[in-house]
Amino acid sequence: MTSVLLVDDQALVRMGFRMVLEAEDDLEVVGEAGDGAVAVRQVAALDPDVVVMDVRMPGVDGIEATARVVAEHPRSRVLVLTTFDVDDHAFAALRAGASGFLLKSAEPAQLVDAVRTVAAGSSVVAPRLVRRMLDLFADRLPTAGGGDGDGDGGGARDDGAVPPALRGLTPRELEVMRCVARGLSNAEIAELLVLSTTTVKTHVGSLLAKLGLRDRVQVVIAAYENGVVTRDA
CATH class of the missing domain: 1.10.10.10 (Winged helix-like DNA-binding domain superfamily/Winged helix DNA-binding domain)
Structure with a gap:
């Protein structure tokens, strides 16, 4: 069983993710958080296998929360979700140590596969994000x-x-x-x-x-x- 912590400032988004993930026999949502600070505390308390992390949240955002989780609880792997694939904040979260990147517009099956992939120790890098990296580093x-x-x-x-x-x-x-x-x-x-x-x-x-x-x-x-x-x- 893979344990998952959902982090998003929108309760309806968390509910949708929970419904998708808990429909799978091998995935279990063990907690939720509405901001990064709570997420870090929840990781410490629940020790989830995967943290599904939104980027843009009030207070402590997903970038800082990802960096804290990676530094303080390296066993828990972070899957970043964002609305825009050209979001520089999402790229910054990957640099902070996230193990994957997925758009919120992804199909439910893609979310399930991404969680399983990250939990297994691999990573999820969307091809469009690779192109975005090239754009960001073009002058270098x-x-x-x-x-x-x-x-x-x-x-x-x-x-x-x-x-x-x-x-x-x-x-x-x-x-x-x-x-x-x-x-x-x-x-x-x-x-x-x-x-x-x-x-x-x-x-x-x-x-x-x-x-x-x-x-x-x-x-x-x-x-x-x-x-x-x-x-x-």
Whole structure:
């Protein structure tokens, strides 16, 4: 049974989420909160597996609440929900340590799948959010012909072009990181790089361990911040 805490300042929204999640045999809503401060206290008291977190709330918003939950209760994973996929606040919540991002307009089945995915230790990154990340970092990313990246979406760089923070990675791990940053699934990466899915999972796990990252969301952010992807990729 996966325990879930619902955090949203609108009671009707929480009620709708509760009805969707509790219709599943393996999901249980153990509590609700209407703002971030209460959410942090509820996480401490209830130790939920997943926190479904709204971003825009009065008082302590979802960004600060996410940062507190991740820092103080790392076992509980945060799934961020927002009305707009271009919401910079939602992106900030991901940087604060959230494990996933989902629009409130998503279908009920998508919410259920996202909760299960996050609870299992994976992450949920909508492809449109990956594009939003590219837009946000556009002025800091190299072009395809620049010295910091090759822009082909798959080739390896020579070590002198790799940012210092990433020089512990192998060329193959850099390729996988670039693919993850493009929003590709393990199966899609395996097909593109002609690898088995198991091998891709191993490379992703190695990326997380070497860079000290929690999940794929943080891999995506690290890739954009370090110029692993390019504006033209």
